[in-house]
Amino acid sequence: MVLRIARKELVEMARDGRFRAAAAIVGALLLMALATGLAQQRARADEVATAERLDRQVWDGQGPKNPHSAAHYGVYAFKPAPPLSFADRGLSAYVGETVWLEAHWQNLASHRPAEDRTALQRFGELTAATVLQLLLPLVVILLAFSAFSGEREAGTLRQLASLGVPGRALASGKALGVAGALALILVPATALGALALVSAAPGSWVATLGRAAVMAAGYLVYLAAFIGLSIAVSALLPSSRLALVALLGFWILNGLVVPRLVADLSERLHPVPTATAMWAAMREDMTNGIDGHNPADVRSQELERETLAEYGVTKVEDLPVSFAGISLQAGEEYANQVFDKHYRALWDAYARQDRTHLAACVFAPLLAMRSLSMGLAGTDFGQHRHFVTAAEEYRRGLQRFLNGEMTRKAKGLDFGYRADPAFWATAPRFDYEPPSLASVLGQQASAASLLALWAISASVFAGWAASRLRVA
């Protein structure tokens, strides 16, 4: 029975010129978004590979140089474009793409692509994700708003009721019909997406398959929530017109109003310091100590005393090693504590803000979908943080390596010492391993469950609305 209803609905929709037009437009946009997304992703992957190679060449070919000069020269870490970023660019445009790993300082990632764009960017980027999150729900609404109210107005609902078709069966059939119509867009789109995935990550697409599958499932759940909601509203409201107005109103809130409303709200609830204040606080902690009672000059005197005691000598000149190297490394270790304190505070504030966004998904399921989608694509802040933390770990290791060389070899020369030209190639390399699917799923567990909750509540709502259907 349900299948028969679904088939009838599907045939009706597929023959409807309005659906065909909408499907053609959305399909074309999706295609365009996938193509440009893929081109961007490929270009970025090539860029990163070239930049990493060139940067390493430059590093290895520094020639005779003091290790600390090299530390200041530093290296660069280039953020890779995750394979699935062709489908969802997430925050990519708004976080930096390169991190300068230099001595004494943990830098923010710089070069945010959005700064190299015009204000058009702020209308929103056209990606497969925006089409799926914003435009497809609109197609769902257009397909389903008159599901019951249309029949009621045409007088066919009374006939159906007289045939003894239960409301719930009717609702399930209609929902399946809408899903079938959506499949006409989604199945080819998924096939294209799969092709894009293979060409986005020629070597490692199998590894990305898991992420892609969860992402696709997420979108199905999201669209299911919209189908359920539209059917419920159509059954509940007296006229198609009212149902359309209510659903369009919800769509606008979901896609445009609530996300912005929450952005400002989250900043009010969980304020972050200004950049100027944050850097000033860091410098203050370095000069006067994290607890405010351990100033830098006292720290360096203590270090000198401890080092002399350790080597059993009384003067710095008698040390068998370079005190400059030891002192530099001690400075790094202390600064690292300061960076950890302030960056952690900042990023934790972001995380609290992100949770505010997620909490607002009570009003706008898009917020849960967006979080899940960019998480799986690898373009959310969690994975940006993972990358910059890995880069920072590498920076600390590199500083230790360079200061170690200084300590061991620069005795008596300190900053006048020149390391051997072959030395640079022995420095550790930065190999970034993105987080596993399991850890991403752990981070996105609440987004995923909220999304599922939406879909479940929407279908329960639809079932309830259909069971107390008024035929006239």
Place this chain on the structure above:
Amino acid sequence: MFARIVRHDWRNLAAERTVPWLAFVVAAIVGYGVWNGASWTSRQEDEAQAARSAYEKRIAELRAELRKPPVENPDPFAPDPRAPRTLGFVRQDAFLPPGPLAAFSVGQGDLLPAKVSVNVATGRRLLTRNYEVQNPLNLLAGRFDLAFAVVYLLPLLILALSYDLVSGERDQGTLGLLLSQPIGLSEFVRGKVVARLLLVLGLGGGLSLAGVPVAGLDLASAGTWARLGLWVLAVLLYAAFWFGLAVLVSALGRSSATNAVLLVSAWLGLVVVLPSLLGLAVAARYPVPSRALLVHAMREAANDADRRSAELLEKYFQDHPELTAGGKPDLSDFYTRYLTAEQDIERRVAPVLDRYDAALVEQQRMVSRLRFLSPAIAMQEALNDIAGTGLVRHSRFLGQAWWFAESTKAFFLPRIFGRATLTEADYDALPQFRFVEESPGDVLRRVVPGIGWILLATLAVAWVGLARLRRYPVAAS
């Protein structure tokens, strides 16, 4: 007669229970938008103030040291207030003050850095490295400011009020009766539109003006008033465009429901889809070269400068005899070597930097042309320009900040290389940054084509619409 139609329709609108609700929602949206914009603006101002005081405190400390008599054996690590390099390396922040109407439209203001830290070593490549540390998710979501309410939500309000301009009367069966009176359909529609326009502008305009004190605008300046006037004009024209479109769609003679769907589709196309589609086109047509390329150019130049440091030094002072007017430079001095190397790196990186700037200029030009495809783009660009939060004002700021960096270098380099001793007179003459605001004329020149086009588009749709009304099928088919 016309006035009577307006009055009658106005009474009809006022009698509907939805109007107080509507007023409440619009008030809440406008209030929240202006409040957000105002908090953002005051945050910017506080930050600039904090940086300014920190700089002044540092200079005052050094000046106090300077006034003390010189000591016999100075601490080699303590900063010497008489050495030009001590002051030369103190960072002074150049801030872009929030635009005169920034509280109305945050625009690109939250994205493009409003601060440039300048000292004697500041090169062009370092100008834009001062990020605000805001959550990127909030940048992606965008601001809920007045400009958002105008560009996105105002058209929806207008469409809700006017999708059944004529079809509503037909559905009620009052249209035939109406037209039996000595009155034309076109005059009737114009009356209804004017009544609704008054309602929308009364709500929007009145509340925006009520927002002026919330926004903390500088009302003493004539520029602010000129910009406020432009803002109101732009909003009026934008509203008129959507009413015109509603008239055009109404004139097609379809049912109210079809009208509503057509109008919402037009809104979706013009406000949501087209801008992001054109965004793709602009980025594809004038792609900004990879920033990784800039990094590499910088690295190579730095490495090379390091290697050829002695040779560079000599050449540099041959090329710039004016820098050593005071005395012979100490070529073994670390700062002398460092600063000459910096100059060389800058010279080599400049062509690469030019490519980024050029690409961005081309992009902005293309957007200025493409804004004619969608009134929403034209409107957003115009509002950003009027508020002072657009790209052009920011480029102007970068230009001035660069000029400030150049004058800082021109002040310190000869003194550092010539090994001069600073006096109080030098402290008084330190370069200062003050942003020179665009004149209202500059803003007008940029804004007029955009809003002029909205006016033309409004006239076009309204004219076609009113003309078609003559053939309106009065009896429903």
